[in-house]
Amino acid sequence: MNGKTIKMNGGCVHHDNGCLGAAAFDRAEERKVELLKAAGFNAVRTSHNPPSETFLNACDKLGLLVMDEAFDCWRRGKNKNDYAVYFDKWWTRDLESMVERDRNHPSVIMWSIGNEIPERGEPEAIKTAKMLADDLRKIDISRPITSAIVENNKNWAAFDSLMDVHDVAGYNYHLYSAPADHQRVPSRIIVQTESYPKDAFINWKLVQENNYVLGDFVWTAMDYLGESSIGRWYYSGDVPGQHWEHDFFPWHGAYCGDVDLIGWRKPISHYRSMLYNNGEKLYMAVREPAPEPIEIKETWWSVWPTWESWTWPGFKGKNVQVEVYSKYPKVRFYLNNKLIGEQATTIDQQFKATFPVPYSAGLLKAVGMENDKEIESATLQTAGMAAKVKLTSDRKEILANGQDLVYVTIEITDRDGTFQPEAANRLHFRIDGPGVIAGTDNADVKDTDPYVGDTRKAWRGRALVVIRSSRNTGDIKLTVTSDGLSEGALSIKAH
Numbered sequence: 001m002n003g004k005t006i007k008m009n010g011g012c013v014h015h016d017n018g019c020l021g022a023a024a025f026d027r028a029e030e031r032k033v034e035l036l037k038a039a040g041f042n043a044v045r046t047s048h049n050p051p052s053e054t055f056l057n058a059c060d061k062l063g064l065l066v067m068d069e070a071f072d073c074w075r076r077g078k079n080k081n082d083y084a085v086y087f088d089k090w091w092t093r094d095l096e097s098m099v100e101r102d103r104n105h106p107s108v109i110m111w112s113i114g115n116e117i118p119e120r121g122e123p124e125a126i127k128t129a130k131m132l133a134d135d136l137r138k139i140d141i142s143r144p145i146t147s148a149i150v151e152n153n154k155n156w157a158a159f160d161s162l163m164d165v166h167d168v169a170g171y172n173y174h175l176y177s178a179p180a181d182h183q184r185v186p187s188r189i190i191v192q193t194e195s196y197p198k199d200a201f202i203n204w205k206l207v208q209e210n211n212y213v214l215g216d217f218v219w220t221a222m223d224y225l226g227e228s229s230i231g232r233w234y235y236s237g238d239v240p241g242q243h244w245e246h247d248f249f250p251w252h253g254a255y256c257g258d259v260d261l262i263g264w265r266k267p268i269s270h271y272r273s274m275l276y277n278n279g280e281k282l283y284m285a286v287r288e289p290a291p292e293p294i295e296i297k298e299t300w301w302s303v304w305p306t307w308e309s310w311t312w313p314g315f316k317g318k319n320v321q322v323e324v325y326s327k328y329p330k331v332r333f334y335l336n337n338k339l340i341g342e343q344a345t346t347i348d349q350q351f352k353a354t355f356p357v358p359y360s361a362g363l364l365k366a367v368g369m370e371n372d373k374e375i376e377s378a379t380l381q382t383a384g385m386a387a388k389v390k391l392t393s394d395r396k397e398i399l400a401n402g403q404d405l406v407y408v409t410i411e412i413t414d415r416d417g418t419f420q421p422e423a424a425n426r427l428h429f430r431i432d433g434p435g436v437i438a439g440t441d442n443a444d445v446k447d448t449d450p451y452v453g454d455t456r457k458a459w460r461g462r463a464l465v466v467i468r469s470s471r472n473t474g475d476i477k478l479t480v481t482s483d484g485l486s487e488g489a490l491s492i493k494a495h
Helices: 026-038 053-062 087-102 123-137 156-164 175-184 197-209 267-276
Strands: 008-013 043-046 065-069 108-115 145-149 169-172 190-194 213-218 233-235 282-287 296-298 319-326 330-335 338-344 352-358 363-370 373-381 388-393 405-413 426-432 435-441 455-457 462-469 474-482 485-494
Touching (some): 043 213, 087 108, 087 123, 108 123, 123 145, 123 156, 145 156, 175 213, 197 213, 282 373, 338 352, 388 474, 405 485, 426 462
Parallel strands (some): 008 043, 065 108
Antiparallel strands (some): 233 296, 330 338, 363 373
16 A cells, blocks of 8 residues: 555454444444544454445545455355345346445455355355456456355365455465465465454464465454354353354344444454554453352353453452553563562563462552663552443534434543442433434443433443434533432533
8 A cells, every 4th residue: 555565454344333223324334433443453344245335435534444245145045034035136236236336435445245155165156256256347347356265164275266266365264274375376365354353463473474465354343233142251150152052142242343332442452453553552451350160261252351450359369360462572560569570572472461460459550661661551440439420422513413423431430530340330311402312332242221211231330322413403411320429411512
C-alpha cells in the first residue's frame, strides 16, 4: 500500500450490532468500524455475506481494508433452508449486484466467493468456484479472489486443485501448514481467513516470517449473536463439550470476539494489537482464579477468562496469575510498591510475562523497562464497595432524524471513583426529552433480560444503553439509578 508492504491483522465480523440485532443503523455500522480500528485491526472479513453500504463507507473513511464475502454455501447446504435452496437461480444476480455495488469502495481489496463450502472436497466444487470467479472477473479484474477453505478429514493437499482456481488461497485454521504448502506449491499466495483467538502469537509469527502469507483474520473480531457458546469456558463439573455438542442455554451469543458486545476490549485484543502495532506497548490483566478444587476448562474458540481487575474477594493469600503483555525488553512487577520480580518480555517469551502473586488488596503495577530504566507503567487498584454510577457517552450531539444513535457506557465505581469489576447491581434507566432507548446490554451472553427495556443488571461492573433520537430537537437526558448507589445522569443534544 502506497509502496509499502503491509500484513493484514484482520478480524471476521458478523452482520449484527449486538443489542440492536440485525438493524444496520448508520451510527451502529460506523461505530463498529471505529471499534475495530481502536482494537488495532487494519482489515475485516465480512463473514459470510456482503455488509451494509454504510459499513463500507465507514471503512473508506476510517481506513479499514475489507475482504467482501458473498456466500456461506453453494449448491449443498449446511441447514435446511439456507442459500443452497436458491443458489442456481440467484447466484449470478447476487454476486454481480455485490460487486457492482461495492467495486468503487477503495476499502474493498479482495472478493471472497464462499466460506467452508460443504462440497469443497469434490470435483464439482472446483467447477463452481471457477464459474463464480470467471463471472466476477467480467465485472472487476482489479482485485484478487479468494474463498475460505477448511479441512474435512481429507488430506489437506487434496484441496490444491480447488485453491488453484483462486488468486489467493483462504485457509481456515490451517496456517501452520503454509511452510510445507509453499514447498509443494511455491506460487501460492495465502491468507488465513479464520483462526482461533488463542493462537494469536503463532499466527502472527507465521505471517511475519513468510512473505507469501498476506495476513490472518481471527474468528472473531467482535462478539455476535448466534453460534451460542462457541467461545465458552466453563468450570469442571459443568456440562463439558464444544458449542455444537449440547444445548447450553441461556448462552445466546458467541463470546469468542476480541471486543465484546458492549465494545469493551478483552485482554486478548490488547495482546493481538501489540503484536501487529506499535501504538500500545504495555498492558496488564489477571487470569481468573478458580476456587479449588474446581478447575477452569477451555473450548476451541475460547481464551482463558482474564480481566482488568485486582479485586478478588475470597482469594486472600492464594496465588493469582497476573499477565503482563509488553513490547519492552523486560518488565518489573510491584505489589503495593514492593518489587515482586522482573522478567524478560522479548519475542522469545512471546512478549508475555506471568507473575504468580498471593492475593492481597492494594495496588498492582507493571513497569516496562529499557536499558534498565523504567519507561512506562500500568496499574490495577483494588476497588471498595460499589457506590457510584459513572456514565460516558460516545458523542455529545446527535441528529434529530429518528435514526441517529448515542452509546452510553455505564461503569460502577467505589466511592473514590475506582472501577468495581465485581459489581452486578440492577440498573434502571429513564429517558427525558426527544429520544428513546433503542437497546441495552451488559456483554453477558447468558443474561436473559430483553435487549429492549428500561432495566438491566451490570456485568463485571459495566452495562450499555443505546439511545435513538426522535424527529424533535432538544436535550435528551438519561438518568441511571440503582438501589444503594448514587445516580448518574447525562444529557445529549439533538439538533
